[in-house]
Structures are given as structure tokens and as C-alpha cells.
Amino acid sequence: MSSVRDCIIETLIAALSEVFKLNSEAVKELFNSGKLKLTSTPDPSLGDYGVALHLLLKEYDKNLWNEIGLKLCNRVIELAREKCNVEKAEFVDGYLNLTISHDLILRDLIERVLSGDFFKELSSIGGGRKVLVEHTSANPVHPLHIGSGRNSVLGDTFARLLRKLGFIVETRFYVNDLGRQVATLIYGAKIAELSAIKKPDYIKPDHWYGVIYAMTNVLIELDRLRAELRQQAENILKLLEELENTLIVKSGKVEDFIEILTLTREILKKTKFVHDQVLLLKKLYTTCRIHIEKFKDYPELKLLLQSVIGALNEYRKTWGEYRKFLAAERRLSTAYLELYSALRTAIKNHLEAESAIRELMERAESGDPEVLATFKKITQSVLEGFKETLNKLDITFHGFDFESSKEILSLTKTVVSEIIKTKYGKLLKNGAIEVDLNSAASDYDYIRELFYPDQAGRFIIQRSDGTTLYVTRDIAYALYKFKILGASEVYNVIAVEQSREQKQVKATLYILGFKDEARSLHHFAYEMVHLKGMRMSGRRGIYYTLDELVTDMENCILRKLIKERGVFSLNPEVISKLTVANARTLLLTVEPGKVLSLDPSKLCEYEYGTIVEYAYVRAQGILRNALGIEPIEEPQKLEFKIGELIKSLTRDNEKYVFSLEEKLLTELLTDFNRILLESYRELKPNKILEYAVKLALQFNKFYEKHPVIGEKNKVVKAWRILLVYLTYKLLTELLDILGIPKLQRI
């Protein structure tokens, strides 16, 4: 436990101030500020803990170092042998290294676990405060994909961690059902309904609506891009005509530019831009670039050519975009022909479609019951699909909050009307309402620091047509969490790209006078998942879904089990639990702030979950065989037995010098509290996984080298059982936090 470290540091402060003739407060400060640090030694043969003393020694001649070191060692041993279990102190190259006896540390730790103090200390951190964790909150327009999965696992794991730390945790899912995306889906779904196209039974609703959404979006986008391309083409043709004239009239020396002229004429002949023309345009583009040097003497020509190049560039970009959507159309249409032709027939003109979608949005926001009912029906059905997926991973929510709910809509109105009353809310000429955070930042340090070193900027909180924006409703939702759901602390697990928006929410709360709430609202930011060789796009219906991930992972497990144990030993419980273990831990391998990049073809190589699960099962096996107790089923009996063991060891004052593996395992076990705390403070649940894996691996090493059941020496055997017990106990806690289901046997 930290108590040993603290004890050592305390004696070190005393010994150092004595030997170096320093004020003990000053030495203490050196430790507190991290100038002096008690760390683990790089090699156990050097001792267990060490502290680098060069900072103090550099004032002295090198010849004196060993003498000083020796004095220090003796003093430390004198002070700390009994008090802090220090066995040995050595001085090497300016380092003071200490060896400690681990048996007593382990005993202390287990005694505190058995008495409940160990966990009480942890749960005192939250102390029953109510905390709200919002996570996942994916737009209900397509199935959850691997990115949403990362969000879910991070959020769920963090919530479980908070619970262990004594917080009352509530998890919420925010349903963005008022935005353009949902309206687009509804628009498409209505067309499908009118054409009497039903969802095939074998497709999950979220997947089905994902297809409808993508198709609708693709069709609208294709039409819009076509129109844009037409316009750009016209523009280019105009420029080319001008170019042709200028070449002939102005340059005089046409032969220099004959190549360009010919190309230009060739393109001009065909007034419609289609695929093969793009190649021609490309050629013109490169030719222009090559010849641009020659235009030094003809500034007008040069200017003209530059705008041609610019226009061609634009065209190429749009064309690239267009092709992506074409590919998506091809893929979607072959997979769902009937649905495609229905949508294709109905969606003729992007302007018409867009205005229909806008109308849906307006009617929904103004509370039109018919439209709201449709929104509700379809989003509900997608959400059912979400729940099914997340259930597979043991992820559930206390509640779903709908953007379209009366409470949030009315709070949204209040937010707008309140913000306009402050000096930072401004009614623009066209009727839109803007929040000027720049001026708020000059009034409030909090807001300036929030955005620093960037400018706070401004943002629109209500459109000129009177509808609100995502951020507006999000501010209302934040208030809802504090005021109606009664949270004292809120964590929003939301992608890092929304950092700015999250700051705007905080700043606005602050302006509105909710200063504590602003400070208690935490953006738990996480980076995207990047898949090798695949660019996900919900709008085009390209994604690696969480459902696929689970299925793929299950196949990995299945294959491996068959290979290792044969077809006949397959147990569905084992398969499903290991699948959850590996899928969840896969999404937790990297810290939230870093991009998680995955190669789907190497999915089977991510086995952190099973590593931990196997160690857990193994620990149970040993306890079962050694004590005749089934650990998961008979926890009280187990604790009683362990208590007895400790008592007998204490009574007979049985000491045991731990082997390397036993020492390392003990030390790792003492890290438990610290890891949980760090993980909580730094918003890094991945540290829990990292720790659990380390613990499992160290346990394996211990297990391999030191028999427990077969050990003849009773005292040694007892100490080893204690080690196994504590490992088992802490692994249980870690599995709880990581959401890894527990197995008794594999």
C-alpha cells in the first residue's frame, strides 16, 4: 500500500536532512515537488525502491559520495527497519536503494481488504455524490459502428469505475432526433413506406434504416453534385472560349500555344462533361501548368490561364466527390434493388428534397404531433437495434433523453430568451441570434482560459428562420442534466472534434449564471477509430458496424477454441463471455485522446480480454483445489478461510522471504488504488485494462514457477494462497470495472 512508500519517504526525509544538514521542510518539499522521487529500481537485484540523490550530491566532491552514502544507509536502516519493513539499504552511483520485506506488506493489504477498509477508502472518493455519464449518443440514422463502440465502451467502463469509487452513477443516451440527418432518414423512410417496401425480417432495424438513410442521402447528394458540376462546366467553357479568343487575338505567336489551343477546341466541341472529358481536362490542366512560364509577356493570358487552372481544380474536386457517391449508389442499389428504385423514382430533384426535409425539421421543432410521432416511431426502432447491439457487450442505460422532448424544447426556448437578455446575446439584422463569446471572454477569465490560446469566437444560437441549432439544444440538455436529473457532476463522452462545441456549452452556461454547472460539466473527449484500408462514412453507408465486430470476434474465439480444445469441448457460455471480453478490451487498448487504428484483418490478435479472464479462472482453480472452496459461489467462506490463514501466520510470527515473482506480484497488487484514482482523474479507463493485463501476466509468471497446492512447506504454501487470493479478489474488481463477464472454468 502507499503506506509503505509514505513510511519510507518519511524516514528518507529525516535521514537526508540529517546527513546533508538540510532543513527537513526543504527536503520534504523536494519530494513533494518531484525533484526527489522514490521509484522502483530497474533491476530487482539492486533492491526494490530507489531514489536518485545526484541533486544533493553534486555539491560534494565525487570522492566523498560513497562515504556519505554509507552514512545514509546506516541511518535509514536504523530508522526504517522495523517501521517500514526495510531490510536493506545500499548506495550505488548516487542512488540509494532499499530492499523491503513483502510478506508484511501483503498481510497488511489483505487485512484491510478483509476488514473492508480497503474498499471503503476507495468509495469515499465519490461519497455518494450523483454523477451523470452521457455516452454513445449516436445519431439514430445508421447502426452503431466501431467508433460509436469506442464511445460506448469508454463511457460504460468509466461509469463502472465511478461506481467503484463511490459515486451514484446514472448513464444517459442523448437522442439527436431533431437534426437534418434524422429528417433525411424520415424523408426516405416515408417514400419507402408509400411504395409499400417493408423491412426484411432478417435485417436489424438500425441496419435497415441505415440503408435508407444512406440511399436517400446519396441520391440527393448525387443530384446536387450533378447540378454543381453542370454549373462549373459552364463556367469552364466560358473561360475556354475566352482563352481561345485571347490566344488568337492577343498572343500573335500562336504556335507556342498550339497544343493548348487544340486541346481547348477539342473540349469546346463537346459541350457536355462526362467521364472521358475529365481525362481531357486533366491533360489541359497539366499542359497549362507546363506552359504557364511562357506567358510572362502576356499578363492577361497568364491571368486567364490561372483562372482556368483554378476552375479545373475545383471541377476535379467536385468530380472526385461525385464519383465516391456514384460508387456508393452502385453498391447500395445492387444490394437493395427494390428500395433503391423506389427512392430513385421519388427523389428527382435535390432542391425539392431538401426543402421537404427542411419542412420536416421545422414542423418537428414547432411540435407538430403528426411529424413528431413519425420521428419517434422510426428513431425508437433504430434505438431498439442499438440496445440489442450494446446488450451483447453488457452496456445498458438508465435512460434515453430525446432532443424532441417537451422538457428539452422548452428549456431550449428559455436558453435563447435568457441569452438575448445578456449583453452577449445579439439579434442580427436578418433575425438570427448570435452569442459573442469574444466579448464574454474579455469580461470573464473563466471563458478566456477555457478557449485559450484560441479565440473564444462567436456562434449562432438561433437561425434567422427561428429554428435552433444542435448547440442550443445541447445547452438546454446540459441544464436538464443538472436541474432535472439532479446531477452534481456530468461527464459527456463525446468525440474530440466536438471540443469547441462543448466549450461553447460551458461558456454559455457560465454567462447565464450557472457557474458551478459550467465547471462541473466535463468533456470526456476521445479520438476516432481509424480502420486500415477503409474510410468510414455514414452518409454513404460505409461503416464497420459494432455488430460485425462482435460477430468477427466471436469467430476468432470459436476458431481458436476449436484449434486448442477440439469441437466437442465448445461451450456457448465460454464463447460469448470471451467474445465480450475481447471486443470490449479491444476498444480500450489505447488512451482516449489517441487515434485508435485497427487492422480488421488482425482482429483475432487482440486478446487482452482472454488474458485477464484466463488468469482469473486460473486463480479460482488454485483456490478451489487448495481450500475446497468455490470462490465465486462462496465468498464468505473464502474470506473466513483467508482470515484464519492470516491469523495463524501472525500468531506464529511466520516470516517468509518472497521470491522475485512473489515480490513483483505483491508490488503490483499494491498499485490497485493508485491506478483506479489515476484512471479516474485523467479520464483514462484504458489504464485499468493495462493494469489488469500486467497483473494477469505477472500472476502467470508466479504461477508457473511456484507451486501452491504441491508446496510441502506449510508456511510458504499459506503465503502463496494469500497471494492467489488477493490476485483473485482484485481481478474480480477489475473485471467488474472493465465489464468483462466472469467465468468459473474454461
Next chain:
RNA sequence: GGGCCCGUCGCCUAGCUAGGAUAGGGCGCCGGCCUUCUAAGCCGGAGGUCCCGGGUUCAAAUCCCGGCGGGCCCGCCA
């Protein structure tokens, strides 16, 4: 253009907040170990310009400055 994040063996990653001893793990690769608490394990091996260049320091993967490379944000989108 402004801002944020990241760069460590073939791949993934820890360590960086608070500088300290031989840069830890995992995957993959090579070689050993199953009559012994179930081998998804253990032991050994190969594999590293810690992106580059300066600076600070007794000491730099870590701090500072300057580059390079990658991701993200700067909408009357969500």
C-alpha cells in the same frame, strides 16, 4: 491563416504532467518446455536514429526553441 492532439522495434502500445540507472509490455517471427494447481501459459532469442535539428542540465524519450510528418477543429451542419 489561427487553434488543439499525436509521432517510441515489422505492427499496436507504456513511460512524458513532476528529467534519473540497461526505454517496459502485447501481437507477429525464431528456438525450447505439457504423466506436474487446464499450455489462450512459461522460458530464451532476434528486432529501437524514442520523427529531425538545436538548447537547458551532473543527467533528456521526458523540459524549452525551431523544423518535418499525420489527425482534428475553426458552419444559420450534427
